[in-house]
Structure formats: C-alpha cells, structure tokens
Amino acid sequence: MGEKEEVKLLGMWASPYSRRIEMALKLKGVPYEYSEQDIFDKSPLLLQLNPVHKKVPVLIHNGQTMVESLVILEYIDETWKLNPILPQDPYGRAMARFWAKFVDEQILTVGGKSFVKAEKGREAAIEDTQQLLKCLEKELVGKDFFGGKNVGFLDIVASTMVPFCLTRLWEAFEADVIPEELFPEIHRWTRNLYEIDFIRDCIPPKEKHLHHVKAASERFKSA
Template structure:
C-alpha cells in the first residue's frame, strides 16, 4: 500500500481541501499537524520554497500548493473525478478555483479583520465577488454540475 502523509493544520481551508479530496477518492493517509509558529524540519525539507502547508507526501515524494496537490490526487487515484475531462470545463474549473484563492479569500479576510468604513467597503466587495459565484452555480447542484469537483473543494472556506 502507498504511503500517504499530509502535513497541514486542522483549521486551514487549504489543508481541508486535501483531506476532502483524499476522502472523496477513498485514500488512507496520515495527517501530521504542523505548528506554523514552530515549523517542523520535515515540513521545511518537503517545502523549502514556500515553507508552508499543505504538503502531501506520497511514497516519500512531496507535492506542495493545494491546487497542485488536488490535481495530483485526481490523476493518481481512482474514484470520483475532481477535475472535468473536457478541456474547456477543466480550464473553467481552474479559473474559478484561482478566483476563489486570489479574489474571494483575501476579500473575506479583509472584511473580517478591518473595522469601520474599511470593513463596510470590504463587505461590499465580498458580496460582489460571491455574486459572481452565485451566478456561476445557478441551476446546478455543484460547480461541476451533479458531482463535487475542484471548485467546490477549493471553496470549502465559504460557509
């Protein structure tokens, strides 16, 4: 059996993405909780460039960056597809996942951390951005249609 380890933080939406995908595919794994204030030598060894979680280690080989890891999981293990097979639909899934990471998450964090007028402006931005997502999912059970996929997993931080 393949050795699969996930270096992460229980409350991290980026770690949760990987956990969701591994569970969706039925992959057994060991979760290694990291202390981000005191990063382990293994985390630093496996992700020397960014020095952050999550890192998936499969048979001793590390993969970093959550969206990259999700694609790796989809291509490596049998089970429900995370990414569409159709190239256009696949590109769209990548677009919306990147939109979540680069636009929505920073705006949501800003709305949570700011105060006063800055918070109100940030909340308006979040509402606008979530409107794009709402429009995209209209009439569908999941972003990918009838089945959970990349965008749904990437958007796990939206409650």
Template sequence: MALKLKGVEYEYIEEDLKNKSPDLLKYNPVHKKIPILLHNGKPIVESLVILEYIDETWPGPPILPSHPYDRAMARFWAKLIDEKCSSAMGRACLSNGEEQEKANEEANELLTFLENELIGKKFFGGDTIGLVDIAANFIAHWHRFFEEFSEIMQPPLITKDKFPNICEWVNDYINCSIVKENIPQKDKLAQIYLDLIQAAKAAAQ
C-alpha cells in the same frame, strides 16, 4: 477532502505555523507553508496543484471534469476562489474602517460571481463535489462560524437574501456524508477565527 473522495488512506500531520517543523521547511523550502502532500517520499505543494495531482494519480470519482473546456472553467473558478475570494473575505472580516469597506465591496462582487455560477446547480461541479467545491471549502466553514458568532461580523458577509445559492450550496456541501465526516471540530475552528479577529483588532489599535 480530495483524498477522502478518492478513497485513499493517508496520515494527517498537523503543523504549528508559529513553530514550523523541520519537515515542513524541508519539504516546502520555497513557500514554507502548508499544505504539503508527501507521496512516495516526494512533496507536492500548493493546494490546487495537490488537488490536480490527487485526481491524476488515484482512481475513483473525478475531481475535475472530463471535457477540456469544463476543466479549464473549473481551474478558472478554483483559482479565483483561492487567490481572490479568500483574501477579500479575510480582509472584510479582519480589517476596519475604510480598508474593510473596500474589502467588503470586493468580496461582495466576487461572491456575486460565485452566486451566479451556482444557478441551476447543486455543487459547482454539477451534481457531485469537484475541484471548485473543494477550493471553496473555506467559504462553507466561514459561513457556519459567522452564523454562530453573528455579533462579531455585522452585517454578515453572506446572507440568504443576498446569496441564496451560496447558502444552499453551503448546506448541501457540509451535509454531504464525506464532508460531514471531516468537518473540523467546531470549538477548535471557532477559537482559531476568534484569535485571528482579536489579533486584527489589537493590531489596529
């Protein structure tokens, strides 16, 4: 998404994480995971690090704000989403029983923080997509998925009654022209989530 916003041409290589390629292990031997940005033969890893590298390397619309305080706040929210929200929402969707209840409480608390951060804003970055919006990309995709497969997640984690600002942000975000052009195929994304849910249920039995 960041490369698209900057107008940078790139080659996208998909990885099978169940059968990691030699290149993945070569370019990210520490974490052995994606994403990896390979630029001039040199690898940059970790999502938020990559986003800042892209912003500093190429001209075009800025991903981070110009003011130091605003930049610090953008980094704070992006880190919260990357390290806390994704984990809590994942456990809320894929766990069961008491663990799921605790994860739901944590996810709701974190989503409430994000809901309040969006008051008076179209995007987390203001009027344009920025670092925090890209970090929160998965929230938009998860919300779309669970709206379509609502019978899987009861009650749904994000609703218009509980989180109207987040729901409005999801709508604005996925309907942004650059985002719309790069939304993962619905069927493919749905199958990934369904496989995760089925695997979690099987592990719990």
C-alpha cells in the same frame, strides 16, 4: 492503489488549504497518514519539505513531495482515477481552474485579508466581497454543486474557503456577509455540502474554529 504506496499529509486542522486535500483523499478513498502541524511554531520536517513557502499542506506520496493545495488536488486527481474531481472535457477543466484561482486570489484577498486589516473600512470590504460572491452565486444556478450533480474540484476549493472559513472569520467579528436573501444559491449549495459525510468530516468544530480565527486575526493585524 498498491499495497506499497505510502501517502502522508502534513496539515493543520483549521487550514482551509489542508482540509481541501483531506476532502479529496477521502473522496478518492485513499488511505493516508496525517501529521498535524503548528503553523506558528513550524516543525523541522515542515521546513525541510516545504522550504520555499514553509506552509501546509504538504503531500508525500511514495517519497515524492508536493506543495500548494491546487497543485496537490490536480496530482491527486491524476494519480487516483476513481471519483474524478476535475471535469473530463478540457473546457470544463479550464473553467474549474479559473474559478478556483478566483476563489483563492480574489475572494480570500478581499473577503479575508482586507476585512481583517480594515478596522474602519469593513463595510467597504463587505460590499466588495459580496460583489465577488455574486459571481459564484450565478455559477450555481440550476446545479446542486459547481461540479453538477456531484462534488468536484471547485466545490472542494470553494467550500473550504467560503462557507467554512471566511464565513466564520466574519462571524467572529459579528458580520453577516452572505445573508440568505442575497445569496440563496450559495446557502442551498452549503446545505447540500453538509449532507456529504466526507465534507462534514473535514469541517472544523465551530467554537474551536471561532476562537482560532480571532487569535489568528490578531496575529495577522500585528504582522
């Protein structure tokens, strides 16, 4: 990376989407300036740089602005070649993208939004979530990480959403959705993640995170 390069990330400490961008930048060894954002009181800068979605993360690289975490992850991988996160073969890349969309579009919707909204239907939401998680469980059999021996694209996406975001959402409401007896592979994978410095650095402090999750859930229910 050249000396004149400037990398800035607009993020939020509890956002799984901005945390995954920090993971990728740390894995690549890319220095960056971080700007914490209040997602409930959005700054003029955030609204200016992401006028469509008005959300974090926003990555600025040498004056060029990118939004949407999966798009940003691919940009980072294509821009800084060291420690690739996407598989090198086209099929592997396609499958990593498929499962990443599955995590964000299916597991988040059922395991997060449905769980919070369904005051009387949480048991059904938990059962539906577990059916989805079984698909990820199968993908981990015989592997340290989704990416094989090393953390890859899907590990970064799934880690921020499953063990470090949704698990704490469920825990805040005293629900155990991923018991180890049902999901031994996911628990083994999570322990492997905790052994990696740059992953641990991007995990929000638990008690602070649980407090935030409860407050955010109340906002979401009343929205």
